[in-house]
Amino acid sequence: MIQKAYSDLLAGVPDSDDRLYRLLWPQLLRQATPFLAHTDIDPVDVVQDSLISLLAYFRNSSDLADCRVAAYASVVVRNRCRDVLRRKRAKLVVRFDKIAGTLKSSLKDPLEELVALENSEWLNEAILALPQSCRTILKELYYRGRTVRELAETMKLNSVQVLYYRRNQCLKKLKRNFKKSGASESIDILGAGTTAHLFKNREKE
Amino acid sequence: MSLLEFECVDPKIGEQMHLFDDESLDPDLRDQLERHLAVCHACSEGVHFESFVAGRLASPRGAGFFRKPTTSLPGYLAMTAVLAAILLLFLLPPGYGTGWLTDDREGLRGGDEREFMIIRPLEGEVLYRWRGDLRWTPVVNTSFYNIHVEWRSETSSEGATWRDQVRTCQVSLPDSLMREGAFLAIVKPYPEGLVPAGERAVGFRRGSLLPFLAYRIKHPPLASLALLALSLGVGTAMFYRRRI
Numbered sequence: 001m002i003q004k005a006y007s008d009l010l011a012g013v014p015d016s017d018d019r020l021y022r023l024l025w026p027q028l029l030r031q032a033t034p035f036l037a038h039t040d041i042d043p044v045d046v047v048q049d050s051l052i053s054l055l056a057y058f059r060n061s062s063d064l065a066d067c068r069v070a071a072y073a074s075v076v077v078r079n080r081c082r083d084v085l086r087r088k089r090a091k092l093v094v095r096f097d098k099i100a101g102t103l104k105s106s107l108k109d110p111l112e113e114l115v116a117l118e119n120s121e122w123l124n125e126a127i128l129a130l131p132q133s134c135r136t137i138l139k140e141l142y143y144r145g146r147t148v149r150e151l152a153e154t155m156k157l158n159s160v161q162v163l164y165y166r167r168n169q170c171l172k173k174l175k176r177n178f179k180k181s182g183a184s185e186s187i188d189i190l191g192a193g194t195t196a197h198l199f200k201n202r203e204k205e
Numbered sequence: 206m207s208l209l210e211f212e213c214v215d216p217k218i219g220e221q222m223h224l225f226d227d228e229s230l231d232p233d234l235r236d237q238l239e240r241h242l243a244v245c246h247a248c249s250e251g252v253h254f255e256s257f258v259a260g261r262l263a264s265p266r267g268a269g270f271f272r273k274p275t276t277s278l279p280g281y282l283a284m285t286a287v288l289a290a291i292l293l294l295f296l297l298p299p300g301y302g303t304g305w306l307t308d309d310r311e312g313l314r315g316g317d318e319r320e321f322m323i324i325r326p327l328e329g330e331v332l333y334r335w336r337g338d339l340r341w342t343p344v345v346n347t348s349f350y351n352i353h354v355e356w357r358s359e360t361s362s363e364g365a366t367w368r369d370q371v372r373t374c375q376v377s378l379p380d381s382l383m384r385e386g387a388f389l390a391i392v393k394p395y396p397e398g399l400v401p402a403g404e405r406a407v408g409f410r411r412g413s414l415l416p417f418l419a420y421r422i423k424h425p426p427l428a429s430l431a432l433l434a435l436s437l438g439v440g441t442a443m444f445y446r447r448r449i
Contacts, residue, residue, distance in 0.1 A: 057244045075214040079246035082209045089209075123261055124270050139271055142262035148226070161224065168223030168251075175254050 006069045009058055017055050020069075024051060027070060028077045035081035039088065046084060050077045126177035134170035141167060211247035222248050279439055286436030290429045295418075297426035299327055320344075321400040323392055326409040330424075333417035337378030339390055341405065347394040352376050358386045359410075370395075385411050 002023045008016035028050065032043035054073055127135060140146045140154075152163040213219035218241045224230050225238050242249050262270060324340040326332055339352070352369045367382055382388075388411065393404035410416070425433075 053244055057240060061240060072214055075212050076244055079211045079214070082211055083246055086209055119257075120261065120270075123258070127270050128273060135271060138258070138262065142259045143267040143271070145263065160227065160229075164223045164227055171251065171255050171258065174258065175251070178254070 002070050006058065009055075017059070020058075021051055021055065024054075024070070024073050028073055031074050031077050032081050035078065036084070039085065041084055041088070043081075046080050047077060050080045122178055122181035125181045126174050129177045130170065130173055133166075134173060137163070137167055137170055138174070211245075211250055213247040214245045215241060219245065219248050222251060225252065280443055283436045283439040283443065286432050287440070290433035290436060293429035293432065294425055295421055297429060298325060299330055299421060299424035300426040300430065321394070321405060323390065323405050323407045326388075326390075326407060328407045328409070330407075330409040331412050331416045331420035332409060333412065333414055335383070335411045337380075337383055338375060339378065339392070340375040341392050343374045344394040344399050347396075347399055348372075349395050350374075350376075351391075351393040351395060353391040353393070354378060354382065355389045356382050356384065356386055357388075358384070360386075383411070385413065 002020065005016055005020040005023055009020055025047065028047045029043060032046050036043045036046065050073070054076055058069075127138065130138070137151070140151050141148065146154075148160050148163050148167070152160045155163065157163055218237060221234065222238060222241075224234070225242075230238075242252060261267065320342070321344050322342055324342060325338065326335070339354070341350070344350075349370045349372050352367075352371060354367045355364070356367075357364045363386075365382060367379060369376060387408065389406060389408045391404055391406040394400060397403055
């Protein structure tokens with residue numbers, strides 16, 4: 001029934017989105033409730049937000065005809081629950097009262113200043129734990145500002161895609177190291193979960 | 206995988222996310238990736254992390270992220286001070302002033318009257334590789350000092366006695382006495398009556414390394430103790446400052 005409602009949505013049948021919403025609702029609520037059981041977060045809100053973004057996504061995704069909608073929606077809801085939990089945890093771990101006196105006074109938000117300070121240290125540790133090849137790639141691309149094409153030529157690679165792939169692998173390793181350093185909540189503070197500003201930057205370029 | 210680790214909602218598309226920055230990317234695929242990012246927390250986190258890394262590394266201080274953090278000057282000073290304190294612990298005379306660590310607060314130098322006392326060894330001191338030097342403070346108008354040293358083995362009933370008369374304020378014991386065991390040294394200035402109690406005596410031991418180290422740790426010189434406390438204080442302050 002869910003797949004039928006989804007097909008109808010793709011075909012533009014009226015009220016199909018409402019039907020899909022109602023069909024997915026109980027299943028997704030069952031997914032979210034145990035996740036948020038020991039918190040004061042209402043799973044209904046999380047499921048509702050997830051369904052709204054999902055339906056908007058499905059409407060614009062005609063290329064997802066063979067998508068297993070229920071499984072797809074479950075992952076989205078679980079991720080949103082994780083996101084909410086991480087943000088909640090990130091807020092709890094910052095004992096601002098303890099460190100307020102030691103922060104440099106500036107016009108910046110002290111919390112931002114603290115997070116920036118911690119992130120710099122963790123990033124430094126994470127980079128040093130990377131293999132030399134990864135450090136070279138990151139240094140050339142981000143610090144020296146070389147383009148992927150230039151670096152691929154220097155490294156005598158046949159295609160830039162290889163370098164994109166390697167860079168991605170290095171970033172994954174870096175992220176693992178970064179989280180190991182204690183920065184598991186910091187990525188959330190940086191703004192994971194929202195991509196709007198990335199597209200704005202892209203439009204400017 | 207941790208419970209809070211995001212899952213990619215569509216790994217087939219997620220695997221191509223590394224091409225997101227490729228300018229020559231097919232517009233349809235780019236559109237697909239952008240739409241995927243809007244619902245996928247896992248990939249969105251990756252992209253955010255990349256922009257965070259790029260931002261940090263592109264800053265003027267970016268090169269610093271590729272260097273090992275150097276120990277600051279106070280850190281070096283604190284480490285040097287700890288080493289110096291440990292060295293001084295064994296080089297300086299034992300801390301007869303640190304009575305709070307010992308039971309024998311008085312009489313460590315053969316008496317509490319400061320005008321005439323044995324400088325080294327101290328009462329109860331344990332010496333390692335001692336060369337037999339005995340030193341005391343000078344007494345005015347003394348013609349000579351009578352020295353009497355008794356040695357007793359701690360493992361057998363063996364013992365020895367040695368006597369001498371010297372004009373200086375120090376004497377070196379003969380090599381025959383340079384053995385492990387308990388010593389009693391008595392110094393008596395002549396003529397008698399120049400100092401109130403007449404003579405000074407100290408008991409000490411010549412032992413192996415372990416009892417020597419134990420004695421030195423129990424009787425640390427004050428300078429070494431102060432240096433150690435200072436360096437540990439600086440080190441602790443730096444550690445907490447770094448953690449904050």
